[in-house]
Amino acid sequence: MTVQSTSPQFKQNATRALNDAQLQRALGNVKQGFIDKRQMAADKLPEFEALRDSARDIKNHTLEHLDLYLEAYEEKVRSSGGHVHFARDAAEAREIILSICREAGAKTVTKGKSMISEEIGINHHLEANGITPVETDLGEYIIQLRNELPSHIIAPAVHLNATQVEEDFRRVHTHLDAKRDLSEPVQLLTEARAVLRERFLAADVGITGANFLVAETGTSIIVTNEGNGDLTQILPKTHIVLASIEKLVPTLEDVSQLLRVLARSATGQELSVYTTFSTGPRRSADADGPENYHVVILDNGRSSMLGTAFEEMLRCIRCGACMNHCPVYHAVGGHAYGWVYPGPMGAVLTPSLIGVDKAGHLPNASTFCGRCESVCPVRIPLPKLMRHWREREFERHLTPATVRSGLKLWGFFAKRPALYRLATRAAMGALALAGRRHGRFAWLPMAKGWTKVRDFPAPQGETFQQRWKRERKGASA
Amino acid sequence: MSSRDDIFANIRRSLGVKGSETIRQQIVADRLERSPRGVIPKRGQVSGEERIALFKTMVETSLATVTEVASAAEVPQSIALFLRNHNLPATLRMGDDPRLKAMPWADTALEIAHGPSEGRDLNAVSHAFGGIAESGTLAMVSGPENPSTLNFLPDNHIIVVSAKDIAGDYESVWNRIRFAYGKGSMPRTVNFITGPSRSGDIEQTLLLGAHGPRRLHVVVVRD
Amino acid sequence: MPVPSKPRVGLFVTCLVDLMRPSVGFAAVKLLEEAGCIVDAPVQTCCGQPAYNSGDRGTTRDLAMQAIEAFQGYDYVVAPSGSCAGMIKAHYPELFEEDPNWRAKADALAAKTHELTSFLVDVLGVTKVDASFAGAVTYHDSCSGLRELGVKAQPRRLLASVEGLTLVEMKDSDVCCGFGGTFAVKYSDISGAIVEAKARNVEASQAPTLLAGDLGCLMNMAGKLSRDGSPVQVRHVAEVLAGMTDEPAIGVARNPAAK
Numbered sequence: 001m002t003v004q005s006t007s008p009q010f011k012q013n014a015t016r017a018l019n020d021a022q023l024q025r026a027l028g029n030v031k032q033g034f035i036d037k038r039q040m041a042a043d044k045l046p047e048f049e050a051l052r053d054s055a056r057d058i059k060n061h062t063l064e065h066l067d068l069y070l071e072a073y074e075e076k077v078r079s080s081g082g083h084v085h086f087a088r089d090a091a092e093a094r095e096i097i098l099s100i101c102r103e104a105g106a107k108t109v110t111k112g113k114s115m116i117s118e119e120i121g122i123n124h125h126l127e128a129n130g131i132t133p134v135e136t137d138l139g140e141y142i143i144q145l146r147n148e149l150p151s152h153i154i155a156p157a158v159h160l161n162a163t164q165v166e167e168d169f170r171r172v173h174t175h176l177d178a179k180r181d182l183s184e185p186v187q188l189l190t191e192a193r194a195v196l197r198e199r200f201l202a203a204d205v206g207i208t209g210a211n212f213l214v215a216e217t218g219t220s221i222i223v224t225n226e227g228n229g230d231l232t233q234i235l236p237k238t239h240i241v242l243a244s245i246e247k248l249v250p251t252l253e254d255v256s257q258l259l260r261v262l263a264r265s266a267t268g269q270e271l272s273v274y275t276t277f278s279t280g281p282r283r284s285a286d287a288d289g290p291e292n293y294h295v296v297i298l299d300n301g302r303s304s305m306l307g308t309a310f311e312e313m314l315r316c317i318r319c320g321a322c323m324n325h326c327p328v329y330h331a332v333g334g335h336a337y338g339w340v341y342p343g344p345m346g347a348v349l350t351p352s353l354i355g356v357d358k359a360g361h362l363p364n365a366s367t368f369c370g371r372c373e374s375v376c377p378v379r380i381p382l383p384k385l386m387r388h389w390r391e392r393e394f395e396r397h398l399t400p401a402t403v404r405s406g407l408k409l410w411g412f413f414a415k416r417p418a419l420y421r422l423a424t425r426a427a428m429g430a431l432a433l434a435g436r437r438h439g440r441f442a443w444l445p446m447a448k449g450w451t452k453v454r455d456f457p458a459p460q461g462e463t464f465q466q467r468w469k470r471e472r473k474g475a476s477a
Numbered sequence: 478m479s480s481r482d483d484i485f486a487n488i489r490r491s492l493g494v495k496g497s498e499t500i501r502q503q504i505v506a507d508r509l510e511r512s513p514r515g516v517i518p519k520r521g522q523v524s525g526e527e528r529i530a531l532f533k534t535m536v537e538t539s540l541a542t543v544t545e546v547a548s549a550a551e552v553p554q555s556i557a558l559f560l561r562n563h564n565l566p567a568t569l570r571m572g573d574d575p576r577l578k579a580m581p582w583a584d585t586a587l588e589i590a591h592g593p594s595e596g597r598d599l600n601a602v603s604h605a606f607g608g609i610a611e612s613g614t615l616a617m618v619s620g621p622e623n624p625s626t627l628n629f630l631p632d633n634h635i636i637v638v639s640a641k642d643i644a645g646d647y648e649s650v651w652n653r654i655r656f657a658y659g660k661g662s663m664p665r666t667v668n669f670i671t672g673p674s675r676s677g678d679i680e681q682t683l684l685l686g687a688h689g690p691r692r693l694h695v696v697v698v699r700d
Numbered sequence: 701m702p703v704p705s706k707p708r709v710g711l712f713v714t715c716l717v718d719l720m721r722p723s724v725g726f727a728a729v730k731l732l733e734e735a736g737c738i739v740d741a742p743v744q745t746c747c748g749q750p751a752y753n754s755g756d757r758g759t760t761r762d763l764a765m766q767a768i769e770a771f772q773g774y775d776y777v778v779a780p781s782g783s784c785a786g787m788i789k790a791h792y793p794e795l796f797e798e799d800p801n802w803r804a805k806a807d808a809l810a811a812k813t814h815e816l817t818s819f820l821v822d823v824l825g826v827t828k829v830d831a832s833f834a835g836a837v838t839y840h841d842s843c844s845g846l847r848e849l850g851v852k853a854q855p856r857r858l859l860a861s862v863e864g865l866t867l868v869e870m871k872d873s874d875v876c877c878g879f880g881g882t883f884a885v886k887y888s889d890i891s892g893a894i895v896e897a898k899a900r901n902v903e904a905s906q907a908p909t910l911l912a913g914d915l916g917c918l919m920n921m922a923g924k925l926s927r928d929g930s931p932v933q934v935r936h937v938a939e940v941l942a943g944m945t946d947e948p949a950i951g952v953a954r955n956p957a958a959k
Contacts, residue, residue, distance in 0.1 A: 271671045289619060289665050399755060428720075450923070455927045
C-alpha cells in the first residue's frame, strides 16, 4: 500500500478547494510568477526548443534501453563503493530504508525533497518504528508540521499563506520567545534555517531523492535552491538516495541537456542554485561526506508502463510546468487531486500507480486546453495520455452510466444524418421557442451542470442545414 | 525471484527484449563510451575576454557578486576587503587546497582556520575546479583540498576561480573531469553552484539564505 | 500546392453552429464566397469530438468515416471552429493507425481541412475584409485553434481591416475559458471558476464586444457574462468579419422590431 488516496472524491475535494478563500488567495501566487519566469527564460535561450527535442530524445532512448543502462549504473555505483537496492513496490522500499536506518542506529533522519518518498509514505513508516524523519526543504518542512501532502511537486507549500506558516511555527517552535516578530516571510525563513541547522548537524541518516541517475558514472544528481539537499547528504554518516527506475540517463552530456531545460521550465532560472553530482561514499582522503552510500531503486508499477502508450509519461523530469500552466490546477490547487502527484502530470501518472478505478476523475477533469503539453520540457503529450485513460475507462465500463447512455443516444442520431436533421430541427425549434423571450435559459433540465454556473444561450431556431437546404438547394434534397 | 531480478524481468517483458541482444548492448556501450554532445547553446561558445565577461555577467544574474584580481597573490587582500566592506568578522575557513595555501594570507589580518566546517563558521573560501560562462556556474569538486561542507555551512562563501579554468559550457567541464579522474569515474561530489542559497517556498517570494550561504562572492584570478 | 482559381470548399458547419447559431455558418459562407470560393455544405452531423474526448473510440471512428466520405469531393474543407478543424486535422489520422486504407483517406482530409480565419489568411492570402463594425472588441484565443493549429495572428489580421473596429487585448487571452466540451457539465464547479476568471478579464478590457472563433467557448463565456449581468455582447468572429451583425448577439433575445 502506498499513501492513502482521496482521488475518488476529486469532485468534493475540488468544490471544497473552490470555497476555501485562504487557498484561493495562495493560488494567486501560482498563476503569474511561474508562467512569466519560464517564458522569459525560454525567450533568452534561442536553443530552448531544440533542447526540448534533445531532452525528449534522450529520455526515449534511455527508456528503450532501460534494462542495460540500469545494469551499467548499478555496476558503477558498486565499483565506487556504494550499495544498490531494488524495491518492487512501496512496502519493499520502506523496509529497505528502515533496515539501513536501523543498521546505522539512526534516531533522526533528515530528508531532502523527494516525491518518491511521498509516494512510498516513508515518514509515517519511520515514525511508527521510533525514528524521527525531518523534512528540510522549507516547503516540505512546513507541510510536515501540518501533516499534509505537498500540493505542488516543486513548491510543496504553495497552497499556504505566510500567516498560516507563522501559526505553525508558533505552535511547534515552543522553545523560542513567544513574543518574537514573525510578520515578514524573511523572519520565517531565518527561524526555519536556525531550527533546521541543528537538525542537520544531529542527523544520523540523510535521505534524498534524485533528479537523475547517470549510468556512465554511477552518479545520483539532486537539484535544489536552498542547499538543504546537500546538507542532508554530506553531514550524516549514511546517505540514502531514493529514486525510481525512470531517473536513469546515459551520460554526463545527456544530463547536461536535461539540466538546461529543467530549471528554466520549473522556476525560470538558468540553472538551479545547487546541482549536485554524488558518486559513492566519501573517499579515503576526504575530510567530510557520508561514509555509507545507498541507492534504493523503486519500480512501483513503472516497469509495466514501458511498451505502452504511457511509456511517454516516464520521460517526466518533475519540473512542475504543466501544473503551473493548468487552468484546473489554478482553480483547485494540488490537494484536490487526492494523491501525491497533482496537475496534468498527476492526472496521467496517478491512474498508472494507484489504478484508474480510484483515480478515474483525474484524467477526466481537464478541458484539454493543451497548455501543459505546450510547455512540457520533454514534450509529453499529456492531453493525449489523459484521453487514453478515458478510453480505458470507457472500455472497462468505468465511465458513469449517465454519460454512457447520453453518449449512446447522441451517437445513435449522429451516425444517422437524415434522422439527425429531423430530430435536431424539431428540438432546436422547440428550444428556440422556449427561449425566445430572454434569448437564454437560466435553468435547463438536461444541462443542470451547465446552468448551475452560467446561462445557456437559446438557439436561433432554424438549423443551418435546414436553412441551407431551403435557400441553396431548393426543397428537393 | 529477487526484487532485482523481478524488476529487470518486468522491464524486459514490457520492452519485448531479452537483454542479451548484441545490437542493443552495442548501442548502449557505444553511447557510454562516446558520450555524444547534444545541443550546446551558442551563448557560451565565446573565448578569451568575451567568455570571462559573460561568466561575470551570469554570476551577477544569479545574485552572487564577482570581482577580479590580477594574480593569486592579490586574493587575500581582495577577500579581506570584501569581508570588511560587508562588516563581516575577519575570520576565514579553508581546506588544504595548495593554490589557496600558497597565497599570502599573512599579509592580512584574517584569522584562518583549516579543514571541514562543523556548522559554526561565518566565512569560508574554496577554490573552484572551474567556472561555466553559459550560466555563471562554479564547478566544485570534493576532497581534502576543498571540503564540501565549506560550500554549504558558512553564511558567506567565497569561491576563487582561475580565469583559465572558466569554460563556455558544462560539457567542457566534464571533459576536464574525465581527464583528471578517468573516464567513467567521478570525485565523490561535484557541486555546480549558481548563486547564493534561496527559497521561494513562502508565498513564492524569493528570499536569499535558505539553508546554504546567504552570500556568494566570486574572485576571478587572471594569471 | 497551388490554390485553384475557384476552389471548391466544403463547409464543415460544426454541430454547434448548425444547431445553435446558423448565422455563423452563413457568415463563413459569405466570407468564403467573397474570397472567390465555391461553397457547398454537404449533409453532416458532428466531427465526433464529444465521443473522442469521452473515450468512445468506436463511435468516434464511425463519425470520422462518415465525415471523410461526406467531404471527399472538395478542394478544401473549412470549419468556423479551431476545435472541429483541429479534431479533423490533428486527430482523425491517429484514429486509423491500424487501417492503412482509412488512414490514407483521413490523412487526405486532414491535409485539406482548415479553420476559417487561417484558411482565408494562410491559404487564400486574404488581407482585408469588406466590413465595418463600430467600437472596440476583445478577442479570446480558443485553445484547440491556438495550440493545435496555430491560429492567433490570422483573426487579428482580418479584424484590423474591419472599418471602425478597434481590438483591445484582454489579459490572458490565450488562457482556457473553461468550456472543454463535456467538462463544462461534468465538472461544472471548476468550469465555473475558470470562466469566472475569463469573464473578469473580458470586463477589465472594457471592450463592449467579445469575439472568438469557437462557438462552444463563446456560449460558455456568453452564458457566464449574462448570468453575471454583464452587458458585454458576445459574437463569433466570422459574424463581424462578414459584416453580419444584425442577428442578436449570443444569448440575447431577438427584438421583434429589428426585422
